[in-house]
Amino acid sequence: LMDLEAFCINLIEDLQFCNQQQHTIKFISQGNCTHAKLDENILYSILTNLLSNAMKYSPPEGRIFLILSCEPHAIIFQVKDNGIGIPSEFHQHLFEPFHRANNVGKIVGSGLGLAVVKKCLEIHHGEIYVDTEVGGGTSFTIKFPQQGTVIINNKLSRLPSD
Ligand code: ATP
Ligand code: MG
Numbered sequence: 256l257m258d259l260e261a262f263c264i265n266l267i268e269d270l271q272f273c274n275q276q277q278h279t280i281k282f283i284s285q286g287n288c289t290h291a292k293l294d295e296n297i298l299y300s301i302l303t304n305l306l307s308n309a310m311k312y313s314p315p316e317g318r319i320f321l322i323l324s325c326e327p328h329a330i331i332f333q334v335k336d337n338g339i340g341i342p343s344e345f346h347q348h349l350f351e352p353f354h355r356a357n358n359v360g361k362i363v364g365s366g367l368g369l370a371v372v373k374k375c376l377e378i379h380h381g382e383i384y385v386d387t388e389v390g391g392g393t394s395f396t397i398k399f400p401q402q403g404t405v406i407i408n409n410k411l412s413r414l415p416s417d
Contacts, residue, residue, distance in 0.1 A: 256290040278317040288325025297375045304368040305334040313338030330399045337392040
């Protein structure tokens, strides 16, 4: 079992350390879920890609949040920023390699991060949702179905399988 909160706190610390633009990056845990069966390397890949996008596509005073919560059968991570947003005509290409939206200006990138995120999610049967508005920020939500054992409110629980 993975300690999700410790993992997120560490990740945020590492990102703050190499954060040149002085964004504020905050981790919020709803506290209803602490441990779960997930592959640490896969989760690392997904969250660093989403968080580095949040940093890259936000103004220097950007406020970025990583939010962890839990439903009875799912672990949910949300990465929120108040950056440039994603134009609606680009949504259909969002997870295609080498595609970038036309509002990125001088911000550099190769258009690979989200393609990697999508592949990683497939391995874990995860889902991804985006809620975004040009100039109004972006929020990515990822959801991992969870079967077996999780720790909820410090109690080891065995989830009934469907
Ligand atoms: P790479 O991640 O390979 O360095 P990239 O950031 O351009 O390059 P992706 O992470 O795949 O590539 O993102 C694809 C495109 O989606 C980006 O170029 C950008 O247009 C848009 N995008 C992704 N995340 C955000 C975000 N948080 N805010 C605004 N636009 C975003
Ligand atoms: Mg990227």
